[in-house]
Amino acid sequence: MITVKLFARIREDLGVGELSLPVADSVRDLRDTLCKERGSRWADALLSPQVIIAVNQQVAALDDQLSDGDEVAFFPPVTGG
């Protein structure tokens, strides 16, 4: 399984902060599955070019491969400090 975490505006827009999904081949596959299965609100939130994706708490690229047990996070540009 893959643990998906959503933060800030994305978490609020989609009404969920964490979910478990069957393992996908790549970050892109995981994202596309979420967008396809969960509808246009998810596509709007996750397909924005501003979205940052992290795998196991390191910034990742769409083509990065996934394995069972990975944690994938989607979040907007950071605004701390």
Add this chain to the structure above:
Amino acid sequence: MTGAHWDKAAISVQTEDFDPGAELSRLGQAGDCGAVASFIGQVRGDATAATAGVVALELEHYPGMTERSIAEIIQQAQQHWSLQAARVIHRIGRLHVGDRIVFVGVSSRHRADAFAACEFIMDYLKTRAPFWKKQWDTRGVAQWVDARESDRTAAARWQHEYAAKDFVEFP
């Protein structure tokens, strides 16, 4: 406190306030220290013609990744400047105008290293550490704060200045 990469680095993500004087004293006692530089960020009121003033902020973070990314930033600073110690404290939760949000402090033998490393750590923290601010204005309206281009520019400047491959820009 976590010192993931270097035993003189201390990182805290916490709801409670901190004591700047105590932090500065500790930094000043680290090794053969001749210089301590620090930065404190506070919540601004930010009233403009277009927006009502801010009364409060809510700080959200990504537990684990936040501490890890700050540790990596400090490690980069330590590789480029000669530092005796580094301390980063970032508050989370609900904060009001005038409250302290963030502390970055470094100590070194000479001031140039301390000034540069402190500014570098702060610039990188703002564009790379996963924190998000939501603000409430005087009308009670909440909205997420947008990332600022000026923060991105400030962080990118270090790459140009030092032409360092490992100063990787956040995507």
